[in-house]
Amino acid sequence: MCMEFNLQQTDTKSAARAGLLQTDHGQIETPIFMPVGTAGTVKGVHFKELEKDIKAQIILGNTYHLYLRPGTNIIEQAGGLHKFIGWDKPILTDSGGYQVYSLTDIRKLKESGVTFQSHIDGSKHEFTPEKVIDIQRSIGADIIMAFDECTPYPCDYDYAKNSLGITHRWLKRCISHFEQTEPKYGFSQSFFPIVQGSTYTDLRNISAEFIAGQGADGNAIGGLSVGEPHEMMYEMTELVCNILPEDKPRYLMGVGTPANILESIALGVDMFDCVMPTRNGRNGMLFTSEGIINIKNKKWENDFSAIDPFGESFVDQQYSKAYVRHLFSAKEMLGGIIGSIHNLGFYLWLIAQARKHILEGDFATWKNVMVKKVSNRL
Amino acid sequence: MCMEFNLQQTDTKSAARAGLLQTDHGQIETPIFMPVGTAGTVKGVHFKELEKDIKAQIILGNTYHLYLRPGTNIIEQAGGLHKFIGWDKPILTDSGGYQVYSLTDIRKLKESGVTFQSHIDGSKHEFTPEKVIDIQRSIGADIIMAFDECTPYPCDYDYAKNSLGITHRWLKRCISHFEQTEPKYGFSQSFFPIVQGSTYTDLRNISAEFIAGQGADGNAIGGLSVGEPHEMMYEMTELVCNILPEDKPRYLMGVGTPANILESIALGVDMFDCVMPTRNGRNGMLFTSEGIINIKNKKWENDFSAIDPFGESFVDQQYSKAYVRHLFSAKEMLGGIIGSIHNLGFYLWLIAQARKHILEGDFATWKNVMVKKVSNRL
Numbered sequence: 001m002c003m004e005f006n007l008q009q010t011d012t013k014s015a016a017r018a019g020l021l022q023t024d025h026g027q028i029e030t031p032i033f034m035p036v037g038t039a040g041t042v043k044g045v046h047f048k049e050l051e052k053d054i055k056a057q058i059i060l061g062n063t064y065h066l067y068l069r070p071g072t073n074i075i076e077q078a079g080g081l082h083k084f085i086g087w088d089k090p091i092l093t094d095s096g097g098y099q100v101y102s103l104t105d106i107r108k109l110k111e112s113g114v115t116f117q118s119h120i121d122g123s124k125h126e127f128t129p130e131k132v133i134d135i136q137r138s139i140g141a142d143i144i145m146a147f148d149e150c151t152p153y154p155c156d157y158d159y160a161k162n163s164l165g166i167t168h169r170w171l172k173r174c175i176s177h178f179e180q181t182e183p184k185y186g187f188s189q190s191f192f193p194i195v196q197g198s199t200y201t202d203l204r205n206i207s208a209e210f211i212a213g214q215g216a217d218g219n220a221i222g223g224l225s226v227g228e229p230h231e232m233m234y235e236m237t238e239l240v241c242n243i244l245p246e247d248k249p250r251y252l253m254g255v256g257t258p259a260n261i262l263e264s265i266a267l268g269v270d271m272f273d274c275v276m277p278t279r280n281g282r283n284g285m286l287f288t289s290e291g292i293i294n295i296k297n298k299k300w301e302n303d304f305s306a307i308d309p310f311g312e313s314f315v316d317q318q319y320s321k322a323y324v325r326h327l328f329s330a331k332e333m334l335g336g337i338i339g340s341i342h343n344l345g346f347y348l349w350l351i352a353q354a355r356k357h358i359l360e361g362d363f364a365t366w367k368n369v370m371v372k373k374v375s376n377r378l
Numbered sequence: 379m380c381m382e383f384n385l386q387q388t389d390t391k392s393a394a395r396a397g398l399l400q401t402d403h404g405q406i407e408t409p410i411f412m413p414v415g416t417a418g419t420v421k422g423v424h425f426k427e428l429e430k431d432i433k434a435q436i437i438l439g440n441t442y443h444l445y446l447r448p449g450t451n452i453i454e455q456a457g458g459l460h461k462f463i464g465w466d467k468p469i470l471t472d473s474g475g476y477q478v479y480s481l482t483d484i485r486k487l488k489e490s491g492v493t494f495q496s497h498i499d500g501s502k503h504e505f506t507p508e509k510v511i512d513i514q515r516s517i518g519a520d521i522i523m524a525f526d527e528c529t530p531y532p533c534d535y536d537y538a539k540n541s542l543g544i545t546h547r548w549l550k551r552c553i554s555h556f557e558q559t560e561p562k563y564g565f566s567q568s569f570f571p572i573v574q575g576s577t578y579t580d581l582r583n584i585s586a587e588f589i590a591g592q593g594a595d596g597n598a599i600g601g602l603s604v605g606e607p608h609e610m611m612y613e614m615t616e617l618v619c620n621i622l623p624e625d626k627p628r629y630l631m632g633v634g635t636p637a638n639i640l641e642s643i644a645l646g647v648d649m650f651d652c653v654m655p656t657r658n659g660r661n662g663m664l665f666t667s668e669g670i671i672n673i674k675n676k677k678w679e680n681d682f683s684a685i686d687p688f689g690e691s692f693v694d695q696q697y698s699k700a701y702v703r704h705l706f707s708a709k710e711m712l713g714g715i716i717g718s719i720h721n722l723g724f725y726l727w728l729i730a731q732a733r734k735h736i737l738e739g740d741f742a743t744w745k746n747v748m749v750k751k752v753s754n755r756l
Contacts, residue, residue, distance in 0.1 A: 039704075069708050070708075078700065083682075330443075
């Protein structure tokens with residue numbers, strides 16, 4: 001385990017931190033948002049746009065999806081995911097625990113692992129902690145995640161407690177297998193365990209203590225943003241952040257809206273991922289520094305101003321609101337492409353601003369203003 | 379009428395020509411291929427990619443689609459189509475004659491014009507020659523087309539003959555209305571009439587003579603590439619090109635495959651448009667200098683070579699065949715985007731090569747080699 005994380009600044013009025021995370025594929029400035037490239041592509045976006053326009057520093061891949069298609073055999077032949085997709089910056093792979101539960105109809109969880117049927121062709125597969133580590137070795141992400149059970153919301157206490165036991169036992173098996181195996185492509189891989197425990201304070205406490213004790217390069221918080229009220233999500237995040245080691249990056253999985261991200265930075269989170277900017281972008285919801293635009297709305301029909309005059313990506317200046325509305329109205333794919341690039345560019349801009357304000361020492365004040373602005377419906 | 383066309387070179391062993399067409403939005407080097415931007419967008423492609431990667435010099439818009447959505451009111455408020463979509467190079471608009479027949483279920487052709495129901499919402503509309511000129515004035519294309527009836531294939535002789543009479547009478551009304559109206563946005567617009575006559579030699583002769591007599595800035599050949607055998611299309615094209623004025627550009631509408639384009643250049647055609655590079659690109663058919671690739675084929679599964687090592691657009695070098703196959707297999711939109719950019723880039727490269735060989739004097743020899751190569755199934 002050799003990924004380096006250096007804290008540069010911690011905010012005095014919140015738990016927000018700015019840091020630098022060093023991987024063999026380059027440095028990541030935290031806090032950071034990671035665009036989601038589930039099946040080896042951030043939907044509708046070229047990698048050169050991710051790098052140059054959106055200014056992404058790390059992207060996400062998904063073990064479940066990549067294992068089923070194209071399969072580890074093809075990825076290994078290509079020399080790993082970086083080479084297969086043509087992206088030379090860091091990649092993190094989600095372990096597939098979440099997808100096995102959200103995408104497959106027929107699955108069975110046992111102590112040994114999970115058997116499930118592919119959502120693509122119904123074929124039968126088994127994921128065990130060891131196998132998921134092997135797959136992530138083959139994919140070759142810079143950061144690989146533990147295999148866990150992501151509990152739904154609501155989740156009754158007994159289920160959450162039993163599930164947490166399995167997640168922790170699986171974690172020990174993941175770590176043991178991770179330590180017994182080697183990276184395949186000449187660069188190092190780091191392993192992040194995941195805190196679970198649903199919305200129960202005592203379970204989250206137990207889990208955070210257990211995870212903190214593993215000495216991993218970084219630590220993740222899972223099982224949130226699955227339908228629970230925002231205040232409950234913040235409460236759990238705060239509780240967990242207070243226990244997880246200060247000198248390691250903290251990754252809040254699957255979160256969230258621009259406001260969620262700003263609030264969670266204030267609680268001490270360093271890394272985020274979410275499909276929202278691309279999924280909502282494809283559906284015409286644009287996040288901007290002044291608030292949220294539903295570009296399909298008739299009010300934009302003859303608004304020929306730029307979709308975001310303060311945006312830094314090329315789509316922000318090039319296309320007008322009226323034109324993008326027309327694209328959505330005519331169901332033209334360029335609409336979703338523009339929405340995705342704009343939203344990702346906005347997320348990366350917002351988080352870079354957060355980092356700047358942490359470094360400058362006025363994060364908390366700035367955050368309180370921005371949370372209101374970015375939540376505003378235009 | 380003030381568009382300038384200068385012939386630079388005519389091939390000695392074929393009727394191929396190289397020329398320069400001057401519009402108020404810049405110069406077009408002919409022969410040229412025009413990417414189709416039906417509803418104000420070349421599907422899945424950014425305008426900056428069209429300009430920088432694909433090297434498009436002129437694009438097509440469609441009167442029928444733009445009239446229905448976003449409507450001339452919005453386009454006029456934007457200051458014309460160029461401003462609405464953000465494209466500063468030349469635009470040609472198809473008149474809508476073809477779409478009224480291919481897209482609307484309920485329509486009625488009378489001497490006065492055509493009534494039809496929108497394919498979007500069933501609303502009733504009428505297109506007359508005068509109205510179609512007015513709409514194209516509002517859209518503000520650099521080149522606007524006559525309103526005609528595009529006959530299907532096969533088409534019986536009597537229908538074709540009657541239809542040609544209407545097309546010619548409508549043409550006189552189009553010209554009269556064009557001459558009585560003015561461009562709306564401070565740059566000039568040229569008007570192209572369209573030769574029809576189905577696959578009947580005598581009708582094509584009559585029509586070509588009639589069109590040639592109008593003294594237009596350029597002339598189009600319509601009603602081909604609608605299902606007739608290629609040899610019949612070439613026969614009609616050759617016949618018409620021999621009659622149309624030599625000193626004006628000739629536009630063969632809706633054609634075609636790379637081989638069709640090369641053969642038609644040899645017959646004296648200067649301008650082309652076709653949905654094939656984008657439509658087929660979205661479906662995984664890639665045209666390359668070595669032949670046609672069905673990228674969905676399993677044979678490309680572990681071919682990690684560039685999708686076109688000789689291609690000039692960024693997608694050609696950046697993405698491997700195996701990766702693009704994966705994108706199509708996973709139904710990821712980036713696959714269709716890459717296919718569209720690649721194919722358009724290839725069409726523009728191919729036609730630029732044709733132009734180069736015309737100027738260098740070895741077009742006919744080069745064309746015979748290339749027709750075989752580009753038709754090859756890889």
